[in-house]
Amino acid sequence: MTEAALFRWPQSAKFQRRMPKAQLERLADLQPRVRRSLTDDVREASWAYKLSPTTTGVPAGARIAEIQVIELGLKGRFVPEALIDALDSAIAHPVIFELRAGDSAMGEVLVLGATKTVSEKGALAHGPYHRSGWIDGTRDRRPLPVAPTLDALHDLLLAPLLGTERRASESVEAAERRLRAAAALDRVIAALERKMRSEPQLNRKLELRRELRSKQEERELLR
Template sequence: MIDASLTVETAETIPVLYRWPANAAFGRTVPKTKFYEHGNVRTALREKFVGDIQRITWAYKLADDTIRLRGTTAVPELQIFTLETKGEDVSRDVLTAIDRSVHFPIIFEVASNDRLRMVAAQKTLDAKVPKIGPYFTTDWQPPDAPRRPLPTALDLPSLYETILASLLPVTMRVGETVTQATERLGRARKLEREIAALNKKLRTEPQLNRKIELRKQIKERTAVLTELINLTPNNKE
């Protein structure tokens, strides 16, 4: 069996909430129907909006004219949206629908039953429809949990990169970008699934020669997984 300490699924992010600058406060409630107007939203998704969300607030706008950090075509502004839920949480489909309808990167704060979490996905704007990566989140925290100042940054892209990095369930390697770390995490999780499937086969395989082959495959994949999770990559990589 693979050592659980090697898995990335059990990795925890450092609980962090940021103290968004007062100058960037926007505080505008956005009707849920606004997100229906951008493309065809199927009935099931509309029902999730209705069932999951109590209120959507465009809380902060981080831009050159609010926090004096230069934007680029890749990251012209950063928007902070607060989602107040009706139930325990908000579905990923709803997050994605909001993300796709706003042509700026978004950092979400989800507020549910006196608890709060920050969640975001890396968004690429070089197409008509933004490309949304996998979502990463902090653990749930009390709404009055201490907030830290925004990371020091030279411009909006570097601020966005640092905020996303704080959400990743793996520690980034020196010189690694969020995109590279996300890809590494994806490969690691794929290997975890493969190893779990091989272990399942091993438990029921009656033939000795086949058991030996399965153990060999598990060992090989575990070595690659260990390399992916290590902070310092092997020079052969």
């Protein structure tokens, strides 16, 4: 249920700073195409919450000292992912984006986020984006999950967006690797099935069937 992605952010973490579009352009050094998206697709933006040890009582983790929540009011339902990528890449901490469709404060909401890493040289990189569907903004929000560290809290915030159940004690990064491996095997399996259908030689078809069965067993282990 994508509704599980809507969390009730603690009032103690409320930041609620409006982000003028000129500030966003400077922050993310936007390219012309992305700048047009900011003009055409976004109505307003605000830095809504800062989840830190001070504001949540949750200790910093080995990777994460703060989690930011940014709200984007959209003019429609188009998700400006290139703009989100540019903003995310300019912010040192992981970001949860809440996108609101249309001009109603209680309209539909889409939640989007990604893992984030910092290299030894200080370069920021984020993983693939995970998103909810559009959720009725009037729904009751879930309490913030209980977590021992902000690393664990970030995993719990992203978990409803993954589209699959995480295994016990599996990190979001590990779940992403499993999903990528599963997608790659799905492509291999589809290719083998096509080859089997078009293969006229019985011996070769039997070889393909054995290979297909092996790949299907590998795929089953990734569920």
